[in-house]
Amino acid sequence: MQVCDYHLCLTVYIFTFITGFPANVLAFYTLSRKVWRKPAPIDILLLNLTISDLLFLIFLPFKMQEVVNKMEWNIDYFLCPLSGFVFYMTIYNSTFFLTAVSVERYLGVAFPIQHSLRRRPIYAVFASIFMWVFSILHLSIVYIVPYYNPSGTVPPSRNVCYEGFTEAQLEILLPVRVELCVVLFCVPFLICSFCYINFIRILSRLPNIGRRRKLRAIGLALGTLLVFALCFGPYNVSHVVGFITKKNPAWRDKALLLSTFNACLDPFIFYFTSAAVRNTLSAILRGIWGRSWCQCPRILWSSKKETPETEKNSLPKPQEVTNAL
Numbered sequence: 001m002q003v004c005d006y007h008l009c010l011t012v013y014i015f016t017f018i019t020g021f022p023a024n025v026l027a028f029y030t031l032s033r034k035v036w037r038k039p040a041p042i043d044i045l046l047l048n049l050t051i052s053d054l055l056f057l058i059f060l061p062f063k064m065q066e067v068v069n070k071m072e073w074n075i076d077y078f079l080c081p082l083s084g085f086v087f088y089m090t091i092y093n094s095t096f097f098l099t100a101v102s103v104e105r106y107l108g109v110a111f112p113i114q115h116s117l118r119r120r121p122i123y124a125v126f127a128s129i130f131m132w133v134f135s136i137l138h139l140s141i142v143y144i145v146p147y148y149n150p151s152g153t154v155p156p157s158r159n160v161c162y163e164g165f166t167e168a169q170l171e172i173l174l175p176v177r178v179e180l181c182v183v184l185f186c187v188p189f190l191i192c193s194f195c196y197i198n199f200i201r202i203l204s205r206l207p208n209i210g211r212r213r214k215l216r217a218i219g220l221a222l223g224t225l226l227v228f229a230l231c232f233g234p235y236n237v238s239h240v241v242g243f244i245t246k247k248n249p250a251w252r253d254k255a256l257l258l259s260t261f262n263a264c265l266d267p268f269i270f271y272f273t274s275a276a277v278r279n280t281l282s283a284i285l286r287g288i289w290g291r292s293w294c295q296c297p298r299i300l301w302s303s304k305k306e307t308p309e310t311e312k313n314s315l316p317k318p319q320e321v322t323n324a325l
Contacts, residue, residue, distance in 0.1 A: 004066075004067055004071055004253045005253075005254075006067060006070070008254075008257070009063075009067045009253065009257060010064060010067050010068065012257045012260055012261070013060055013063055013064045013067065013260065014064065015264070016057070016060065016260050016261060016263055016264045017057055017060050017061070017064075019264040020053065020057050020263040020264035020266075020267070021054070021057045023264065023267035024050050024053045024054050024057065024263070024266070024267060025054070026267075026277075026280065026284075027046070027050045027267055027270045027277055028047070028050045028051065028054060029280070030277045030280040031043055031046055031047040031050060031270070031277065032047065035047055035121075039121040040121065041104055041119055041120070041121055041123065041124035042101060042104050042105070042124075044121055044124040044125060044128060045097055045100045045101050045104065045124055045127070045128065046097075046101065046269075046270055048097055048128045048131075048132070049093075049094060049097035049098070049101070049266060049270075050266075050270070052090045052093040052094055052097065053090065053094065053262075053263045053266050055086055055090050056086070056087065056090035056091065056263050057263055058086075059083045059086045059087055059090075060087075060260070060263075062079065062083040062087075063083075063087065063260075066161060071160060071163075072159050072160060073159060073160055073161040074159075080146065080161035080162065081142065081143045081144075081146045081147065081162075082143065083161075084142050084143070084146075084161065084162045085139060085140070085142045085143040088139050088142050089135050089136060089139035089142070091232070091235075091259050091262070092135050092138070092139060092180065092184040092185070093131065093132065093135045094232075094262055094266065095184060095185055095188045095189070095228070095232055096131040096134070096135060096184075096188060097128075097131065098188070098192060098224060098227075098228060098269075099188040099189075099191050099192045099195075100124075100127060100128075100131065101224075101269075102191070102192040102195040102196050102199070102221075102224065103191065103195050104124075105195065105196075105199055105221075106194075106195035106196070106198060106199045107119075109199055109202045109203055109206075110198065110199075110202055135184065138179075138180060138183070138184060139180075141172070141173070141176050142162070145165070145169050145172060145173050146162065146169075148168070148169055148172065149166070149168075149169075150168050170246070174242060174243045174246065175243065177239035177242060177243060178239055178240060178243045180236070180239060181236040181237075181239040181240055185232055185233075185236040186236075189228055189229070189232070189233075192224070192225065192228055193225060196221040196222070196224065196225055199217075199221050200218050200221050200222070203217055203218060204218070220269065223268070223269070224269055227262065227265050227269070230258060231258050231259050231261055231262040231265065232258075232259055232262070234251075234254075234255035234258055235252070235255040235256050235258065235259045237255070238251070238252040238255050
């Protein structure tokens with residue numbers, strides 16, 4: 001049975017949920033308004049990535065519950081394949097949408113005129129639908145395999161989730177995992193690397209873009225590639241190792257934790273990619289700062305009203321305090 005370090009896994013899951021959920025809700029609100037008012041292909045792709053991350057975070061408490069119960073599944077079993085399906089499907093969905101964003105950014109720099117003439121929001125909608133359907137069909141194996149029990153085999157255990165597979169189940173699952181690694185990770189990663197490497201190469205040669213804006217765009221490209229490799233690479237390598245050794249490697253659960261982190265790292269990509277997200281976050285921070293700053297004169301005035309009568313004459317008048325602030 002898979003063993004997950006109690007404190008490590010629970011800490012990562014809780015941290016990802018606490019930081020990722022509000023950040024993705026904010027991104028979802030901002031991008032939804034932007035798409036409703038003036039849709040752009042990259043905003044549609046980022047909105048779908050946000051929805052995928054939110055689905056992942058909504059089902060993350062099931063993983064927390066599993067860790068708390070020492071990797072035993074003590075609730076209705078039908079929730080096990082369902083939560084596993086959503087959990088893994090959204091992980092691979094992220095690779096698709098991160099790749100689509102990289103393609104959109106590369107085309108905008110490499111072929112600015114042709115791309116601006118041909119870009120249509122409806123193309124991004126069709127691409128998003130295709131990516132959702134493609135990842136759902138591929139990851140449906142996660143939902144099907146736990147129930148696959150041909151005659152003559154021992155029924156799979158029901159006290160653990162997505163573990164304790166029979167030989168018949170492993171004959172299907174292990175090759176499919178390798179296919180997932182190649183199709184849903186390696187191919188998107190190669191496309192993403194090609195797009196961002198050429199994006200950086202072209203952008204560094206453009207003289208009419210400010211240095212600060214250029215560095216931010218290059219930093220975003222490198223950061224996205226780093227997140228892509230660190231969050232999804234080790235977990236997909238475990239698929240290949242498991243196929244060769246015919247069992248899950250001992251470090252597979254820790255590799256999955258890196259994939260979990262992606263849900264709270266994506267909002268940083270939203271912030272640097274979308275001006276609408278940056279403006280919304282700036283407005284919220286200004287509102288919080290302004291509200292707290294406005295309370296300062298009231299606090300000062302309240303403290304003056306509580307001073308003894310003998311000290312009132314030596315204090316400045318309220319108008320003087322307001323002018324000083």
